[in-house]
Amino acid sequence: MQHPTIAHRIIELKNNDLALRDRLAKEGRLSDGYDEEMSALHIHNANILSEIIEEIGYPTVEKVGKEASEAAWLVIQHSIALPNFMKRCASLLKKAVDEHKATPTNYAHLTDRIAVLEGKPQIFGTQFDWDENGQLSPNPIEDKTNVNERRKSVGLLSIEEQTELIRFHARQDNLIPPKNFEQRKQEMEEWKKRVGWVL
The missing domain is CATH 1.10.287 (Helix Hairpins)
Structure with a gap:
């Protein structure tokens, strides 16, 4: 070190x-x-x-x-x-992963988070949020059919195992879905515009 x-x-x-x-x-x-x-x-x-x-x-x-x-x-x-900071770190992390100095799992999580914040589908299915049924579910995923292959390639559990784990931890932490799903969604969109993730 x-x-x-x-x-x-x-x-x-x-x-x-x-x-x-x-x-x-x-x-x-x-x-x-x-x-x-x-x-x-x-x-x-x-x-x-x-x-x-x-x-x-x-x-x-x-x-x-x-x-x-x-x-x-x-x-x-x-x-x-801080969108600019997060994106800058993603490109630095990608370089570190390419040089075998950082883990691809962390890069998968970070790029997915950025995609979701920008309102785009995620690639690896690492980001979850409350759905209209009050369940924690993956945010939209690009090419969902092949997501488990992509997850495996960066050392992640299957999307099914991950969903089970996320929901288990939410119960452990006594997390509850938002009282008003539509209102929370709208507030989140306004916040994303305010900080600069979306126009």
């Missing part, structure tokens, strides 16, 4: 993120849209990580160790209010 101090800092960002998520879950605040406190922390973490990336490039395992590299990816996944 080339940057132990930076590694420690990145892990700290992740721990703060998870601690807040845990608290909001206990308070029942995870099901009513994007919580303002969580949004503020995600932006704060992304800004710090952006400075780190300016200094050392993408935080690969080689540079910061496995735990911190995974932590950096989590911070990027959660930086949904």
Whole structure:
């Protein structure tokens, strides 16, 4: 590991993120849209990580160790209010994957998240949301027939296994579907326009 101090800092960002998520879950605040406190922390973490990336490039395992590299990816996944930062990280992560310095699974999650935020179908089916029946289901998937082949190629479980797992964890975290599905959908679209994901 080339940057132990930076590694420690990145892990700290992740721990703060998870601690807040845990608290909001206990308070029942995870099901009513994007919580303002969580949004503020995600932006704060992304800004710090952006400075780190300016200094050392993408935080690969080689540079910061496995735990911190995974932590950096989590911070990027959660930086949904910063489209430019997220897209920049996706291209840096793609380069790292091509050089066998990062995991294709993380790249699959990140590109899917960006696609969904842009209102496009995802490729690997990693992103889930509440559907009109109150179930967590994959967001629309491009060429759904072959999705499990693509998932397997990057080391992911089948879409069926993943759906079961996501729903199990949602029950564990006491997550409940939004009270008004259409209203939540509309609020999400307005938010995506506001932060610059869609025109």
